[in-house]
Amino acid sequence: MDPTGKFEKMTIQAYSDENFSGKTGAPFELMINPETYSHTYSINYTDRKNMGSNAQASDFNQMAKEKLSFKTMLDSTGVVPLSDANKGKDVKQMIKELKGIVYDYQGSIHQPYFVELLWGSMLFKGRLDNLSIEYKMFRSDATPLRANVSLSFIGYISEEMAAAQANQSSPDMTHVVTIKEGDTLVSLCHSIYGKSKYYLKVAKHNNLTNFRNLNPGSKLSFPPLK
Numbered sequence: 001m002d003p004t005g006k007f008e009k010m011t012i013q014a015y016s017d018e019n020f021s022g023k024t025g026a027p028f029e030l031m032i033n034p035e036t037y038s039h040t041y042s043i044n045y046t047d048r049k050n051m052g053s054n055a056q057a058s059d060f061n062q063m064a065k066e067k068l069s070f071k072t073m074l075d076s077t078g079v080v081p082l083s084d085a086n087k088g089k090d091v092k093q094m095i096k097e098l099k100g101i102v103y104d105y106q107g108s109i110h111q112p113y114f115v116e117l118l119w120g121s122m123l124f125k126g127r128l129d130n131l132s133i134e135y136k137m138f139r140s141d142a143t144p145l146r147a148n149v150s151l152s153f154i155g156y157i158s159e160e161m162a163a164a165q166a167n168q169s170s171p172d173m174t175h176v177v178t179i180k181e182g183d184t185l186v187s188l189c190h191s192i193y194g195k196s197k198y199y200l201k202v203a204k205h206n207n208l209t210n211f212r213n214l215n216p217g218s219k220l221s222f223p224p225l226k
Helices: 091-102 159-168 185-193 199-205
Strands: 011-015 023-029 037-040 043-049 056-063 067-075 114-119 122-138 144-155 175-178 219-222
Touching: 011 091, 023 091, 067 091, 067 122, 091 122, 091 144, 175 185, 185 199, 185 219, 199 219
Parallel strands: none
Antiparallel strands: 011 023, 011 114, 037 067, 043 056, 067 144, 114 122, 122 144, 175 219
């Protein structure tokens, strides 16, 4: 719940750029929050077969894109109270608005929008992978009164954002680390540089006389590799 006591609804916000800096229109607010949602993480490997061996090894290739999927419902029977954002709208209108945000081709950017899903502490940035709508309950003129909606999204990160994230952990940058209980210079060097052999250079850089005993709470500087 938010501070006013109302249940916070999941929202889907459209963006016109891959860096998620240009919001487009108002967010779409779900009528009913999902009972569950699935957040999938996976890794891509490349199979390698050594010469003269029947065994195959799996070498790391890349981190696969995250996926988020869930189901919700849209209703205009009056059973489910409409939020201020959806008052006066029927199911067809709400579906049209949802498709406009997640699915429709946008001529101004020559592709569908990028989207950000927000619900409490959950934040997911990506693009639509699949939208499935099951219409249920109809008026005499076949106008749908209820629809079950299934949505799945693929995570998206731009090249610029990926480069920025990579630079945060780049061994070509200076890092300042606050020592925690159990940290060793060897393990920290392995974490930052990918190799532990630089621990003597780091000790010299920080004027450490006893690199085996690091004081929790103290700070160490890890210089860039040359």
